[in-house]
Amino acid sequence: MIQTLNDLLDDTAARKGRKTALVFPGGAMTFSDLRAGVLRAASGFGARGIGKGDRVAVLLRNSPEFIIAYFGLSRLGAAAVPINFMVQKADELAYMLADCSAKGAVTQEEFLRGLLEARKKLPGLKSVWACDTEDPSQGVEDFHKFLAGAPAGAPPDASVSGDDVAAILYTSGTTGSSKGVMLTHSNFVSNCEASIAALHPAESDVCLTLLPLFHTFSWTSCALVSLRMGLKNILVPSITPPAPWLKQMGRHRVTIFVAVPQIYAVLAKVATGFKRLILRYWFFRGVRLAVSGAAPLSRGVFGSFREVLGVRILEGYGLTETSPIVTVNPPGNRRWGSVGLPIKDVRLKIVMDDGSQAAAGEEGEVCVKGPNVMKGYLNRFEDTKAAFTADGWLKTGDIGVLDEDGYLHLHDRKKDMIIVKGLKVFSAQVEAALLEHPGIEEAAVIGVPDETGNETIKAFVVPRKDAAVDKAELLRHCRSKLDPYKRPRDIEIVESLPKNALQKVLKRVLRQQELDKRK
Numbered sequence: 001m002i003q004t005l006n007d008l009l010d011d012t013a014a015r016k017g018r019k020t021a022l023v024f025p026g027g028a029m030t031f032s033d034l035r036a037g038v039l040r041a042a043s044g045f046g047a048r049g050i051g052k053g054d055r056v057a058v059l060l061r062n063s064p065e066f067i068i069a070y071f072g073l074s075r076l077g078a079a080a081v082p083i084n085f086m087v088q089k090a091d092e093l094a095y096m097l098a099d100c101s102a103k104g105a106v107t108q109e110e111f112l113r114g115l116l117e118a119r120k121k122l123p124g125l126k127s128v129w130a131c132d133t134e135d136p137s138q139g140v141e142d143f144h145k146f147l148a149g150a151p152a153g154a155p156p157d158a159s160v161s162g163d164d165v166a167a168i169l170y171t172s173g174t175t176g177s178s179k180g181v182m183l184t185h186s187n188f189v190s191n192c193e194a195s196i197a198a199l200h201p202a203e204s205d206v207c208l209t210l211l212p213l214f215h216t217f218s219w220t221s222c223a224l225v226s227l228r229m230g231l232k233n234i235l236v237p238s239i240t241p242p243a244p245w246l247k248q249m250g251r252h253r254v255t256i257f258v259a260v261p262q263i264y265a266v267l268a269k270v271a272t273g274f275k276r277l278i279l280r281y282w283f284f285r286g287v288r289l290a291v292s293g294a295a296p297l298s299r300g301v302f303g304s305f306r307e308v309l310g311v312r313i314l315e316g317y318g319l320t321e322t323s324p325i326v327t328v329n330p331p332g333n334r335r336w337g338s339v340g341l342p343i344k345d346v347r348l349k350i351v352m353d354d355g356s357q358a359a360a361g362e363e364g365e366v367c368v369k370g371p372n373v374m375k376g377y378l379n380r381f382e383d384t385k386a387a388f389t390a391d392g393w394l395k396t397g398d399i400g401v402l403d404e405d406g407y408l409h410l411h412d413r414k415k416d417m418i419i420v421k422g423l424k425v426f427s428a429q430v431e432a433a434l435l436e437h438p439g440i441e442e443a444a445v446i447g448v449p450d451e452t453g454n455e456t457i458k459a460f461v462v463p464r465k466d467a468a469v470d471k472a473e474l475l476r477h478c479r480s481k482l483d484p485y486k487r488p489r490d491i492e493i494v495e496s497l498p499k500n501a502l503q504k505v506l507k508r509v510l511r512q513q514e515l516d517k518r519k
Contacts, residue, residue, distance in 0.1 A: 003162040004185040005074040008192070008228055009035055016230035022064050023252065024235040025244075029064055031230065037064070037147065041072025044150035048127055050103055052077030052158045055168060057097055057105040059083040059115060061237040062213050065131045065143060067223060069106040070167070074185070077158035079165045081180075082214035085111055086500065094118035096170050097125060100180055100378060106143060109133040116140075162186035168378055169216055169320050180378035181320045183216070190371035191323040192224040194343040198328045199289060199314070201225060206232045206286070207256040208249060210239060210263070216324045217293050221258050231256075239263070246283045253286035257311075261297045262503035264290075264313060268304035280309050287311050289331065293318060295504045296410070296428060298435060299336070315339050317408060319396060321387070322346075323372040326396075327408050338407035346370035349393065350402055360404045365414060367393035399426070416507060418447030418455050420485045425457060427507075430488065433481040434459055437474065439467035444497050444505045445488065448514050459488040460510060462496060469493065 002008050017032035029037075050056060056073055058080050060066045070080040081100050087093050093114055097105070104127035107115050112130055116138055119125050127141070134142035166185045170178040201207075207226045211218035226233040234252055236245040248254070271279045290305075293316045306312050314331060317339035318324035326348070329340035342348050347369045350358035358364040373394050376384035388394055399417060400410040412426040419425070427445040434443040442462040447455035463469045471491050478487045498509040 002189055002193070002228075004160050004164075005071060005166055005188060005224075006160055006185075008189060008224070009038060009071055012227055012230050019230060020232050021227070021230075022067070022233055022235055023248070024062075024064055025237065031227075034064070034067065037068040038071040038075060039155060040147045040150040041068050042075035042155035043152075044146050045072055045078065045104075046076055046155050047151050048104070050076060050078050051156075052160070052164070054078040055081050055100045055102050057081045057083050057100075057102045057107075058214070059085055059105055059107040059111050060131065060213075061085060061108065061110075062209055062218075062235045063108075063131065063237060064235065065106065065108075066213050067227075068147075069143075074160070074166050075155055075158070077160045077164050079168050079182075081168045081170075082219070084170070084214055084500070085212065087114075090114050090117035094121045096178065096180070097122050099170075100168050104128065106131070112140065160185065162189065163375075165375060167216075169214075171320055179380055179383060182375040182378050183323050184375050187323040187372050187374065188220065188224060190345065191220050191325055191343075192228050194345060194372070195221060195225055195325050195328070196228060198325075198330065198341075198343045199225075199291070200331060201229055201231065201256060201289070203230060205229070205255045205289075206234065206252050208234045208236065208245065208254045208258070210236045210245060210257075210259055211294075215294075216320050217318065218258070220323060220325060221291060221293075246279075249284065249287075250282045255286045256289045256291075257284070257287045258291045258293075260294045260503050261292055261301055262295070262499075264292060264297070264305045265301045268301060268308050271308040276308055284309050284311060290314065291316060291328070293325075298432065300435070302336070317410065319398075321374040321394060321396075322368055322370070323374070325372070326368055335403075335405075335407045338403070338409045340408065341406055342370075342408070343372075346372060348402060348406075348408060350400065351389065351393075351395075355389075358401070361401055363399060363401050363411065366396045366398045366400045366408065366410070368396060369393045416446070418445075418457055420447075420455055420457065423485050425486050427457075430457060430459065430478075430482065430486055433478060434461055434474070434488075436481060437469070437477045439463050439469040440474075441465075441467075442497055442505075444507060444510060446507050446510050446514070448490075448511075456490070457486070457488045458514065459491045460494050460497060461491060462494060 013031045013035040021031040021034045022029045058069050073080045106129045108131045129141050129143040131143045162185045165182045167183050168180040209222040234248050290311045290313045292313050297315045314329045316328035318326045327340040350364040352364045397414045399412050412428045416427045430445040431443045440461050441464045444460045448458050474491045498506040
């Protein structure tokens with residue numbers, strides 16, 4: 001029975017050892033090769049004093065080294081701490097590494113400078129390995145030499161169980177410092193197995209890992225599903241430029257494509273004329289399963305992508321605290337406007353403001369219970385307690401409804417809901433209205449509190465290339481689409497919106513900018 005990530009890899013290597021597991025720039029690796037690399041990593045880490053309960057940061061782009069380090073730590077009962085490589089400030093990096101008491105870090109030259117700057121504040125960070133460079137004067141070892149010199153034989157038996165923490169993932173945070181989400185082996189294994197049961201991948205499928213593996217959406221839906229099923233997995237180090245990974249899609253006839261709405265939107269937009277033929281009949285010719293998550297998928301993007309590339313997108317829903325997948329639209333039984341049905345062994349309920357459970361069609365906060373739900377927030381007992389209802393359901397902070405057939409329909413993030421003179425306004429609804437304007441590429445809406453405690457609605461919009469739009473025109477457009485209390489009182493035209501690595505708009509940054517203007 002598969003209970004840990006170690007069991008998962010061992011089982012697949014025994015069944016599919018000679019099959020190609022990973023394809024990456026400059027090479028490929030079989031499942032047997034991957035397992036051998038993991039065992040070397042575990043032996044090496046163990047010889048450096050890393051053992052059960054310890055934490056090591058992984059600050060890498062998508063690569064075999066990322067997976068080898070992650071599973072090598074899992075072998076010892078240690079926890080990997082995948083770090084968002086878009087974190088630029090040494091103070092923020094130092095905070096996360098200090099919070100988890102990291103004993104080491106595996107990185108690459110691109111991120112080494114920031115890591116070494118953060119290390120000055122971290123006396124407990126004893127070891128730094130880099131995959132593409134070394135600097136003995138700074139205590140930076142070559143990771144490949146480290147693996148080659150690892151003690152022979154099997155790593156020490158750590159008696160790892162499903163309840164042991166496999167990874168600590170830091171949330172982006174809406175206010176204050178980010179929190180470390182503790183996910184166990186059982187969390188990941190159950191979520192992987194349930195995702196397979198929901199999406200029905202075939203052993204002949206080929207997966208493209210385009211999204212960064214530090215994010216649990218990519219880690220579970222791409223890395224773990226591929227490793228569990230024994231699928232060939234094409235690792236993409238960077239989303240930009242797109243030419244290299246598009247060529248790999250065509251060369252390896254990728255069948256499973258996992259992305260965020262922004263990527264689907266760009267692909268649908270550029271697929272015109274001859275590019276459309278190349279994209280549809282070469283690069284995407286094998287794609288039979290396209291999955292979207294991490295942000296809402298608009299009807300326009302769904303329709304455009306299906307029209308130009310001939311692939312129907314399946315939208316799902318999840319969050320870091322649930323490893324991450326909670327729901328997915330079943331292939332062949334998709335319901336537009338919903339994010340699908342709960343996956344196996346996961347339960348949902350909608351909770352009203354008074355704490356009572358909502359009936360079908362009634363709106364409230366989405367709550368989750370299942371084997372995929374996190375162990376808690378690292379070092380944050382009170383935050384962990386506040387994240388759950390009294391009867392043990394995880395409060396997601398998302399507002400939605402369950403229809404009569406159990407499909408989940410999301411309305412907005414609870415923190416993004418705007419209260420205008422006591423009336424609820426969903427920012428997503430206002431954004432959808434703005435996006436109906438032909439000159440608007442992107443939109444983000446926030447509530448701006450005034451001196452009375454009331455909120456006014458402000459929109460930030462990015463115009464389409466070569467589109468001529470002005471504030472007055474957009475305000476008129478909103479008057480034609482929205483009730484008076486839902487209309488923005490101010491619209492700011494910007495060149496871009498702040499986003500994280502998965503292209504999710506960071507509304508907390510926009511809110512902070514507005515607060516700073518008032519100081």
